[in-house]
Amino acid sequence: MSRSKSEMRRSVLDARAGLSPFVLAQHNAELAEWMYRLPVELDPGDVVAAYVATRAEPGGTAMLDALVDRDLRVLLPIVPEGEPTRLQWGEYQDESSLDRGRWGLLEPMGHRLDPDALHQAKLILVPAVAADLTGARLGRGAGYYDRTLVAVDAPVVAVVHDDELFDDGVPHEANDVPMDWVLTPGRGFCRVATPTG
Template sequence: MSTSKSVARAEFAERRETISSFAREQTAADLAEWIYSAPFRLEYDVTVAAHVPVGTEPGSTAMLDALVDRGVTVLVPVVGEGEPGPLDWARYDGDDSLAPGRWGLLEPTGSRLGVGAIRSASVILVPALAVDKSGVRLGRGAGYYDRTLVGVTAELVAVVGDDEVVDALPSEPHDVRVGWALTPGGGWRELG
């Protein structure tokens, strides 16, 4: 991992810590509302892979519930034991279907679908600390998503705050770029 990525991660994480709980709640509501104006087809036969935002990450399960309301199947990641690798997936069936998993992340309690389940998704909402205008996503650094997203053909969307879409971020050859950003104030923004 490069030092410049470590510095950028620390700076963006520190900024998120300063956001009030009221502002976080408003951000979550705004992100959920944008689901209803997605530039992608979100109907009964579509699968979307998403994440359950935790801590200071933008969003909430309201975003997942909005997807379910649209009639899509929603997959949520499950972090396996051992070294970082591709993520496993399970179906999201509401708040009641979630329980703390590895590192306290909320994960579905239902059947695991395997790492290949991600290939059924046509849209993937990806957590990020920031994203740049060319699609470089700054994650937390373990590489789970980069390992998971290699070779997928879905629309990749980084879910970030409005001030977390920046001109440029440090990148490495293994980084998987995203094509979109979803922000609470600006909605869907195509990158690249």
């Protein structure tokens, strides 16, 4: 499979657009269940960084609520103004703590944390358009996550629908941060082999 990032992105997003609300809700419920079986040991009060799903992205607030139910502190990204740079963060309490931010994305209200707040995280869940078992992740193309993740040590998990996880072949470049795990609703957490070069 030798496709460009833009070709794969378009193909996957077109398929996502055809997902029924019922199927998406089912996927999100399954992903929420996986939050009780995370691939790393966490104690109450530990920090997990996650995201607010948009449109047909897998995840939803059910996934975030499951993390809060485990007494974990959940940080969510805030897109800063200006050119793409590292993401800022805010703390998630519940769905009522979210409001529309840049580009209409739901973001946490209240105190804004700088990008270095991510160093507190013991696990980082990130959205992806596609991912593969070599650790490659295809994002939306602006590079916010690659800029943000390059300096952190916590394990990073790309979250995709089952048919968006490939054995290999997801296009990537040298500055793309590799994933440690991929999470899908049906397969759960899949450990990846980081690509070499």
